[in-house]
Amino acid sequence: MSARRRRLASVVLTTAVAAVVAVAAVLTAARPAAAQGVSNAPHARWTDVTNFSGLATAPSTKWGGALISDLDGDGWYDLVLNNHDQTNLMLYWNNRNGSFVRGTDPLPVPSPQPAFRRGQNPLPFLIDAHGLTAGDIFLTGSSDFIVMQGGANGGAPATPRLLRSSGRSRMLVQAQRATTLEADTGGRGRTPLLVDMDGDGDLDLILLNYVVGAGAPGPRQRVYENRDGVYVRRNDSGLENANVERAILTDLNGDGLLDLVAFPFLRIYIATGDLTFEDRTLDWMRFVPNWGRVGTNVWAAAELDANNDGRWDVYLAKNQDQDAMLLNIDNEFFRLAPWTSFAADSRGHGDVTVGDFNNDGATDVFLSYAVPAPPMGAAPAEPRPAVAREDVLLTNGGSANFTLTVSHGANQVSQAAGDSVQAFDYNLDGRLDLLIGAGDEVIGRGPLGTWSLFANTILLPAVGGNHWLIASVGRSPNRRAAGTNAELMLTVAFPNGQDQLSLMRRVGGAGGSGTSEDLRLVHFGLGRRTQVVRLTVRWSDGTTVTRTDVPIDTVYTVTAV
Numbered sequence: 001m002s003a004r005r006r007r008l009a010s011v012v013l014t015t016a017v018a019a020v021v022a023v024a025a026v027l028t029a030a031r032p033a034a035a036q037g038v039s040n041a042p043h044a045r046w047t048d049v050t051n052f053s054g055l056a057t058a059p060s061t062k063w064g065g066a067l068i069s070d071l072d073g074d075g076w077y078d079l080v081l082n083n084h085d086q087t088n089l090m091l092y093w094n095n096r097n098g099s100f101v102r103g104t105d106p107l108p109v110p111s112p113q114p115a116f117r118r119g120q121n122p123l124p125f126l127i128d129a130h131g132l133t134a135g136d137i138f139l140t141g142s143s144d145f146i147v148m149q150g151g152a153n154g155g156a157p158a159t160p161r162l163l164r165s166s167g168r169s170r171m172l173v174q175a176q177r178a179t180t181l182e183a184d185t186g187g188r189g190r191t192p193l194l195v196d197m198d199g200d201g202d203l204d205l206i207l208l209n210y211v212v213g214a215g216a217p218g219p220r221q222r223v224y225e226n227r228d229g230v231y232v233r234r235n236d237s238g239l240e241n242a243n244v245e246r247a248i249l250t251d252l253n254g255d256g257l258l259d260l261v262a263f264p265f266l267r268i269y270i271a272t273g274d275l276t277f278e279d280r281t282l283d284w285m286r287f288v289p290n291w292g293r294v295g296t297n298v299w300a301a302a303e304l305d306a307n308n309d310g311r312w313d314v315y316l317a318k319n320q321d322q323d324a325m326l327l328n329i330d331n332e333f334f335r336l337a338p339w340t341s342f343a344a345d346s347r348g349h350g351d352v353t354v355g356d357f358n359n360d361g362a363t364d365v366f367l368s369y370a371v372p373a374p375p376m377g378a379a380p381a382e383p384r385p386a387v388a389r390e391d392v393l394l395t396n397g398g399s400a401n402f403t404l405t406v407s408h409g410a411n412q413v414s415q416a417a418g419d420s421v422q423a424f425d426y427n428l429d430g431r432l433d434l435l436i437g438a439g440d441e442v443i444g445r446g447p448l449g450t451w452s453l454f455a456n457t458i459l460l461p462a463v464g465g466n467h468w469l470i471a472s473v474g475r476s477p478n479r480r481a482a483g484t485n486a487e488l489m490l491t492v493a494f495p496n497g498q499d500q501l502s503l504m505r506r507v508g509g510a511g512g513s514g515t516s517e518d519l520r521l522v523h524f525g526l527g528r529r530t531q532v533v534r535l536t537v538r539w540s541d542g543t544t545v546t547r548t549d550v551p552i553d554t555v556y557t558v559t560a561v
Contacts, residue, residue, distance in 0.1 A: 041466070041527070043395040043403065044357035044364070046410040046434060046454035054095070054114030055079075059448035060087045062437040064191075064246075064514025065351065065420030066451070069134035069143040070521070073167050073561040075472060077424055079116060080145065081451055082515065084441055085128040089147065092116035093170060094426065115426060115453070122163050122172050128152070131246070131514035135194035135203045135484035137179075138229050141474060141561035142167040143484075143518045144175070148189025148207065157216060159186040160207060179231045181224075185217045190245040191514050194484060195258050196540035197237075197275040201481030202226040204275060208262070210245050225275055238277040239269060248512040249485065250303035250312045252284065254331040256542070258485060261303075261314055266295030284334050288326070294336070297321045299370070300513035304354040304363040305504055306337065306400040310489075312504075313337075313400070315365055317352040317513075323367070327400060337400050346392060346404065353511040355423040355432040358458055359466035359525030361501055362396035366410070368418030368436060388413050391421065391436070409454065414438045416449025423510045425523055428555055430468035431456035432523055467526035467552050473507050473537055474520065474561035481539035483507050483520050483559070491533040492526050492552075500533060520561075526552060 050057060060083040067080040076094035083090065097113050128150035137144040142165035149158035159182050164175040176182040187209035194203040205224040212220060219240035224231035244262035247269075252259045257271035268284045269277040285291035300317040307313070311328040318324065323346050325337035350370030357364045369389045388411035394402040412418065416438035423432045433456050438449025459465030469490070473483040486507045493500040503524055509516040532550040537558050550556055 041358050041360035041395075042458075043393055043405055043408060044432075045408055045457050047457050048409075048452060049115075049455045050450075050452045052114060053453040054116040054118065055092060055451050055453060056081070056090060056118070057450045058087075059416070059450055060439055061085070061441055061448060062419040062439050063129060063441045064131050065422050065437060066435055067132040067134055067145055067515055067517060068422055068424050068435070069145060069518040070561075071134070071143050071145070071165050071172075072170050073142040073165075075521070075555070076428065077426055077519075077521065079435070080122060080132060081437075082129050082132055082147075084130075085126070085150065088121045088126055089123055089129055091119040091122050091172070093119050119170065122147075123161060123174075127161070128158070130189045131191040131208075131516075133192040133194050133516045134518035136475065136482035136561075137162070137194065137203050137226070138164065139202060139475060139479065139482060140165075140167065143520075146192045146194070146205070148192050149186070151186065151188035151209075151212070153188075155213075157186040157212060158189060159184060160189060160192060179229060181231055184222065184233060187216070187218070187220065187222065188212050191247055191512075191516075193247060193249060193260075193516060195249055196482070196485065197223075197257075197271065198225065198273075199257075199541055201476065201539065201541035201543075203482050203484055205231055206239065206247075206260075208242075208245055208247060223275060234275050237275050238272075238279070242267060242269070242279075246300075246512065246514050248301045248303060248314075248516070249508060250314065250506075251487070252312060252328060252331065254311065256538070256540075261301050263298035263301060263316075264296075266298050266316070283332075287329075287333050287335050289336070294324050299349070300351045300511060302352045302354045302365070302509075302511035303506070304365070306363060306396065308362065308398065308501070308503065310502065310504060315352050315354065315511075317349040317367055318347070319350060319370055320347055322347055323349060325400065348390075349392070350418050351420045351511065351513045353421045353423040353434070355510055355523060356525030357393070357423070357432050357456065358395065359430070359468050359527065360398075361503065361525050361527040361529070362398040364396045365394040365402065366421055366423065366434065367392040367394070368421035370417045370419070389418055389438075391418060409457070410434050410436065412436055412438050412449070412452050414449045415447040416440070417446050419449070420513060420515075421511075422517065424517070424519060425470065425521065426453070427455070428470065428521070430460070430470065430523070430553060431458055461553050466528065467530060469524045469526060469532070469550070469552050470555040471522045471524070471535060471537070472520065472555055472557045473522060474557075474559045476539040476541065476543040477545060477559060478543065481541040481543055483539070483561070484518055486537055486539045488522055489534075489536045489538075490524055491535075492529040493531045493533050494529055495531050497531065497533070499529070501527075501529060521555065
């Protein structure tokens with residue numbers, strides 16, 4: 001550990017406040033106008049439960065993280081482990097038992113049945129698997145998913161594979177032919193994104209590709225309109241020639257249309273309606289000093305409301321460069337968060353995920369540490385000893401003021417660099433857990449690693465911990481809009497109705513480096529607030545539902561899948 005990080009970790013450990021924070025999660029139809037502070041709270045801690053999870057632990061390469069989604073529509077998250085081109089995609093169904101018995105002791109006690117059960121491989125053959133995405137493509141209530149292929153370094157453009165879910169029967173069927181995706185010429189696949197771009201409720205599709213040869217047919221980037229389950233390619237989206245490989249979805253200007261934050265060289269594409277986008281990078285980055293440098297070498301990004309002001313901010317993980325937090329000002333432009341200089345040596349991050357890890361009402365950040373890879377073609381280095389990697393937790397004080405620690409328990413003991421990290425509540429106990437993958441996506445650049453599951457061990461409300469709420473979001477009430485990418489606004493307060501706190505979340509991923517999850521079980525930390533004033537969900541077609549009689553410390557179904 002660097003001297004700087006040792007000092008920062010020491011500061012966190014000696015100054016952590018034992019009191020639990022007063023915070024709340026509330027969603028209102030109207031966005032809050034000003035940032036809402038959250039008092040300090042102890043940072044989250046995790047414990048390694050991989051040996052009890054049922055997940056495979058054999059070393060493998062990775063690409064962009066696992067896919068996390070409720071594939072069978074039973075209300076529990078399932079997993080597809082992306083093992084790149086050396087091992088098949090691995091499907092794991094959630095056993096729905098939580099896997100661990102929780103008592104007054106914060107540490108989990110293993111139950112006889114593991115959390116996940118290995119299913120039949122989604123594809124019966126090995127492919128060069130790259131980015132994945134999931135969503136309710138056919139409006140059946142189940143999550144279908146798409147995996148892109150690498151295209152043999154551009155020599156053999158490959159079409160994506162679409163796996164359609166049959167729901168509770170847990171059967172997956174290839175559907176790229178039925179949706180006409182198989183008939184397209186394909187590309188050098190990187191990142192798929194499912195998003196309703198025309199406001200009709202169903203999920204259209206963006207396929208981002210790497211550079212292909214000059215004679216390759218079709219545009220580099222592909223945009224498809226969903227017409228009753230058939231994908232029809234559009235060639236007028238404004239993305240066709242975009243020089244990007246990966247992206248996340250977010251609504252930067254608050255108009256209800258999802259925009260693209262694309263990278264590795266940062267570009268901001270604002271949705272203009274009817275499946276079209278405009279490059280407005282200069283508009284959004286004009287007040288960021290040396291923005292070209294800030295936007296270079298971006299490996300992963302995540303949307304979050306860092307200061308609880310009702311606007312979507314963006315965290316950029318930049319590998320060996322300095323990370324950056326872009327704060328959204330008035331839904332018009334970005335400024336760098338003031339703590340950026342404090343975290344000046346927070347480098348070496350291969351992936352980022354976000355969530356309220358200590359349930360205090362503020363969104364935290366977790367970063368996977370990527371050991372610098374040797375140059376391609378260089379002689380193999382001496383094997384590194386298996387040590388705990390310096391994955392970083394940034395705990396949010398409520399106004400985008402973050403405290404850094406590496407003493408959080410979710411550090412893989414491995415020779416391999418961290419490839420991915422994803423936050424989700426696998427056992428639905430109200431605490432966000434972490435799935436971490438190690439092992440570089442390119443053979444020869446470093447040791448292979450494993451998948452590790454870390455269970456969150458913060459105190460539960462029954463023994464003095466903060467309160468929480470999970471909102472389960474399915475299709476719109478008229479069943480015409482998928483729950484994917486729906487936006488939630490939650491407002492909570494103390495029992496007397498005072499000190500209201502408003503939070504917003506989205507059904508989607510908790511960060512992105514090629515894979516985007518479909519997290520329809522939307523987690524909120526409430527701190528000490530116990531009264532839900534209002535919960536509002538807005539689907540992509542404009543349908544909204546507001547609930548006021550909402551319990552806390554439970555999974556609350558807003559709409560059925």
